[in-house]
Amino acid sequence: MDMRLLEYFLAVVEAGNISKAALKLHVTQPTLTRQLQQLEEYYGSQLFIRGSRKMTLTNSGIILKKRALELLDLQTKTKMEIKQNEHEISGVLTIGCGESCGNQFLPIILKEFSKQYPKVTYQIKTAGSSENEEKIEDGLIDVAIVLGPIDKNQFHSLSLPYQDHWCLLMKKDSPLAQRKRIYQEDLKDLPLAIANRKEVLETFYDWADNPQMPILYQYDLNSNLIILVENGLCYGITIDGAVDNRLNQSLTYRILEPQIVYTSYLIWKKGVVTNPILEKFILCAQKIIHQPDRYDIVR
Incomplete structure (x- = not known):
C-alpha cells in the first residue's frame, strides 16, 4: 500500500x-x-x-x-538509519522505559555513550514492560529497560543491578504505616489498586493465595495511582522503584511479605544487530555493567 x-x-x-x-x-x-x-x-x-x-x-x-x-x-x-554513514555514528536511538528503579541506569549509560558518540540523539518513550516488548518486536523502539522475567526466545538481554520490591502504597496516617511489612491478611477488605497487566494480576493473586480478591482500580501509570492514594480512594499495589522518588509528605509504602522481587533488564530484539548505534549502545552497556564500582550503579 x-x-x-x-x-x-x-x-x-x-x-x-x-x-x-x-x-x-x-x-x-x-x-x-x-x-x-x-x-x-x-x-x-x-x-x-x-x-x-x-x-x-x-x-x-x-x-x-x-x-x-x-x-x-x-x-x-x-530512512534515517539507511542514511547513516558507516564510519560516523549519528542518528536517533529510541529507548523504552517503564516505571522502576532500573531507570536509574538510563542517565548513567546516556552520559557515557554521549561522550563517545556526541552526534547521536535520543527519543525516550515511557510504557509498561509488555508494551515496550511489543514495540521492540514491531521495530518502533530499539532497546528498552523492562522488568523481568524475560522471554529469551524473543529478546537478548542484559541483567541490570537494580531490583524492585512489591509494596503497598498508602497515606502516612494509615494504621498500616505502623507496620514494618505487609502480609496477605493485612489487605483483607482494603480498597486496592493494581497495575493493569495480566502478569501482575496473576502474580498478586498467587501471593495473596486468593484469586477472588477484589480490585477496585486498575492503573497504567503510577502518577495516576499516587493521585488516587493521596485522595484516600484506595491503597496501591506497586513497586518501590516506581514511587521512591515521588512520595510527598502525605504518602509512604511498606514492602509486601513474603517479598516479590523483580530484576530490571536491558533488552533488544533477538537476531543480528544491523543498527550501528544500537550495536555500540549495547557494547557500552556491557562495559558499564561489568564495572559497577566505577560507574556507581549498585543500588
Whole structure:
C-alpha cells in the first residue's frame, strides 16, 4: 500500500474535513475523496462518519490512526538509519522505559555513550514492560529497560543491578504505616489498586493465595495511582522503584511479605544487530555493567 494514503488519511483526521485537508495537501477535494474511498476499500471497513461540518472516526478509523502514526514513524526511522554513514555514528536511538528503579541506569549509560558518540540523539518513550516488548518486536523502539522475567526466545538481554520490591502504597496516617511489612491478611477488605497487566494480576493473586480478591482500580501509570492514594480512594499495589522518588509528605509504602522481587533488564530484539548505534549502545552497556564500582550503579 502507498504510504501516501496514510498521510492523506491523517491529514483528514487532523483537519476534520476533506476541504481543509485538501488545501493543506495541495490536492483537489475529489482526488482526496477517491483516496479515502480507496483506503476504505483496501481495509474493507468504513473509517469516517461524515457529518455536516466535521468527519469523525469510526472504531476502525481509530485503530488505523494509531497504526498509521506508528508506520509513518517507523518509515522515518528506517530512512534515517539507511542514511547513516558507516564510519560516523549519528542518528536517533529510541529507548523504552517503564516505571522502576532500573531507570536509574538510563542517565548513567546516556552520559557515557554521549561522550563517545556526541552526534547521536535520543527519543525516550515511557510504557509498561509488555508494551515496550511489543514495540521492540514491531521495530518502533530499539532497546528498552523492562522488568523481568524475560522471554529469551524473543529478546537478548542484559541483567541490570537494580531490583524492585512489591509494596503497598498508602497515606502516612494509615494504621498500616505502623507496620514494618505487609502480609496477605493485612489487605483483607482494603480498597486496592493494581497495575493493569495480566502478569501482575496473576502474580498478586498467587501471593495473596486468593484469586477472588477484589480490585477496585486498575492503573497504567503510577502518577495516576499516587493521585488516587493521596485522595484516600484506595491503597496501591506497586513497586518501590516506581514511587521512591515521588512520595510527598502525605504518602509512604511498606514492602509486601513474603517479598516479590523483580530484576530490571536491558533488552533488544533477538537476531543480528544491523543498527550501528544500537550495536555500540549495547557494547557500552556491557562495559558499564561489568564495572559497577566505577560507574556507581549498585543500588
